[in-house]
Amino acid sequence: MRRLGHPAKIQLYVTAVSVVGIAAWLAAFSGGARGLLAANGSVALALTVAVVVSELRWMSFAHDEAGELTLSTTFAFALLLSAGTAPAVLVLGAASALGDLLQRKPVQRTVFNVGQYALSLGAAGIVASSLTGDAALLAQPRLSLSGFIALLAAGTAFYLVNTVLTGTVLALRQHLSIASVLRQDVVVHTFTYGVLLALAPAVVVVASVNAGLLALLVLPVIAVYRGARTSMEKDHLALHDALTELPNRRLFLERLASELRMAGPEEQVAVLIIDLDRFKEVNDALGHHMGDRVLQMVGADLQRAAGADALAARLGGDEFAMVLPGVDGADDAVRMAKAVLHKLTSPIEIDDLTLDIGASLGIALYPEHGSDVSTVMQHADVAMYLAKDAHGGYEVYSPERDPQWRQRITSPADLRRAAENGQLVLHYQPKADMRTGRVDGVEALVRWQHPEYGMVPPDEFIPLAERAGLIGVVTSFVLDTALAQLQQWRDDGLDLQVAINVSVQSLYDQRFPEMVQQALHRWSVPAERVVLEIPECTVMADPRRAARVVAELTAIGVTMAIDDFGTGAASLASLRQLPVSELKIDNAFVLGMATDSADATVVHSTIDLGRRFGLSVVAEGVESQRVWQLLERLGCDQAQGFHISRPLPADQLTPWLHNNLKPTTNAEVVRLPKSSTRTAV
Known part of the structure; x- marks a missing residue:
């Protein structure tokens, strides 16, 4: 794995800066010592003490993963202007190392800090010397125009080199471009550096008059510090979570x-x-x-x-x-x-x-x-x-498991091609008799085997089929395929009922009863082995019309069932008018009945209602032994759900059926390992 900050690159960069910087600091050692002795003794001593104290009792004006900007910057730059480059590099490097060691910072960071300070001050000294011949611009009583320009250029060089050196560490660590890191808070950092460096000439002048007067600079320094700190805190809060301190x-x-x-x-x-x-x-x-x-x-x-x-x-x-x-x-x-x-x-x-x-x-x-x-x-x-x-x-x-993605990529044209090209497939979920544990039926569930996005469940394309007027094509496929499979199972000695979901559009299609009758005849399937499930909401939308169509279908001999019962508030009167034989409790109530008293009440009431009207009651969504036992005690007739089996293609379900058609105890119902992902049914 290539990590966020490229650790190898960071290590190489930090080592390079440290080696070059330490070499510069060592090179400045002897010259720096001589420079301190040759400079104005009181000024050099006062500034040296100020640099060391600033590093030991540091006041941070800016802080990030690469380092801090402290008041020692002002005094070190002042020392450069009064005593030269070598003394400033020597003193700031030594003070930085001492301060970091006392604060128990990692050795690598301590060495890097010494190196980047040496390079920054070295760059400032080189710029000043190249313009005037001497970096100690304020060693003379008067500052010429060229000296003033050199002072500004030296301060700019210090700022740029120091900022680039530390910013590169951040860029490598955060896997950002150096330019993007340097742009962060550029106004605040530039202003803070500018004020601290601009104070350096004043520090030299004040120290040359009376070192004790340096205390007068405390107030403007505190003002800069408070402004910088407030700005830093605002910037930090804008990008970090206040509670956890993590990035927001x-x-x-x-x-x-x-x-x-x-x-x-x-x-x-x-x-x-x-x-x-x-x-x-x-x-x-x-x-x-x-x-x-x-x-x-x-x-x-x-x-x-x-x-x-x-x-x-x-x-x-x-x-x-x-x-x-x-x-x-x-x-x-x-x-x-x-x-x-x-x-x-x-x-x-x-x-x-x-x-x-x-x-x-x-x-x-x-x-x-x-x-x-x-x-x-x-x-x-x-x-x-x-x-x-x-x-x-x-x-x-994975795209095939993302409903929103599939809804965007499916279209009526795709669905029509799916029906024509054999992409629609059926899975079957077993239904077990709760008195014997015997599997005596299955529910046929249509799936779209999309060539690019995998298995698409029905609730993601049936609404599309209804809107596009293709529901008749889908219904015809389901009816024909399910009855063909049912007849094949009958030939194999598996006598089952098959339940088929019927949409509202299919139910109210005048051709639908004839479609059912033709399919029964084509596959020589007894009508009583077919259950047509209609949603409760369909019944409630137009009870009289629903009763008329259901009566026509029952005349053919098929069994009619109300699906998703409990969600549509079907009245007792409408139940009495409908020639249905089965109620199917919505799985939302069954799933929650073991822990939710309201769901348990709905399930109990539905089973009692079915018993009073002489209807068989099926509970779908049975996913645990606990729910099975509760339903058994309540007198539920059939169960369907993951506790028995997930929906399976016919070629996988057939051997399972051969093993589970015989009577079993309720503890032996589950023979198939659970799937790790639930398939919509």
Whole structure:
């Protein structure tokens, strides 16, 4: 993996600056000592002390990952103007090293600071000497016009060299262009440097009169310090989250945009979107103070996981993100995702409380999953929600599992070609008798096997078919294919019922009953082995018309069922008018009945209602043994759901059916391993 800051390049650059700078400092050693002795003794001594004190009791005017801008800058530049380049380089280098060591900064950073100060002051001295012959411009009682110009040029050289040296470290570490780093806060930094360097001549003059008068410069220095510090804090808050100190959404998007611009043709950039699973429960139960502490701990964990190789950010609420440049494909990003999840899924200890938060993480790659910031972020977000739905920890984005993407790429023309070219396929989900555990039926569920975007579930293209007037084509395919398969199963000794969903448009199509009758005749399937499921909302939209059509279909001999029961508030009167034989409880109620009393009440009431009207009741969405047992105690007739089997193609379901048609106990119903992702049914 190529890391965020190119560690090898950073190491090479820092080493080069350090070596050259230390060499310059050592070269200035003997000359600097002689220069200090030859200069005005009181002035040189006062400025030397001021440089050392400024480094030991430093007052930072600007701060970033590469270094600080302190008051020692003023006194060191003043020493250059009064005693020459070598003394200034010697004193500032020694003072910087002493201050860094006392503050226990890393040795590499200490050496780099000495080097960059030596090079910056050296550049200023060279510029001044080249213009006037001597860098000690204020050693003479009067400053000529050429000397004044040289002073300005020397100050500019110090500023430019120092800024470029430190800015390059940031550019390499953050994988940004040097120009973009130098543009950040350029006005504030230029103003602050300008004021500190402009104070140097005044410092020399005051020290030459009376070193004690240097104390008078404290007030203007404090004024500059407060202004610079306020500006720094505002800039920091604009780009960082106040609670976690992580970069905020704005800085994250800026950095991501820079990463995408600078990525080479063979380089990939990964975006990770992280959402905490149970943060809301903790926040609601224990209060916002505890929630804030959890977020701070999560932020710290992400920062440690990112290290110097990635950028972690808080996007808002309980949502975080990371950007990983230079990843070697999805596997590389997954390794980081697993490391992050390992930290976030470990219990959090706060005030004798053990909190299990958990997280879901989505991964998207540039350029594979998007060529711009917006698209990559959107697709990482989609992957995160897929991970949350599947309770799988993390997911890598894939277009075929993105409903919004498929809705954009599907069109009526695509759907018509799908029907003509055999891209529509059926999967079948078993239905089990709850008294015996015997599988006695299946539901036929249409899928679109898209050649580019994979398996598209029905709720993503059936509305398109209805709008485009193609629902008749889809219904005809489902009816014909399901009955052909049913007859094949009958030939194999599998006597089943097949349930087929009927849309409102098909139900009210005058040709539909004839379509059903012709299909039954074509495949020699007994009508009573076919169940047609109509949504409850269809019945409620026009009860009289629905009753008329349902009566015509039952006259053929097929079984009629009301699907999604409980969502459309069908009245008892409408139920009595409809010649239906089956109620199918909406899976939303079944899924929640083990934990939600309201859902359990709806399920219980529906089963009682079915019993009173002599209707068979089917519960769809049975995904656990607990729900199966609850339904069994309530007297439900049939069950359908992942606890029995996920929907399968006929060639996979057939051997499963041979093993599960015989009676079993309710604990033995599940024979098929669960799928890691839920298929819409």
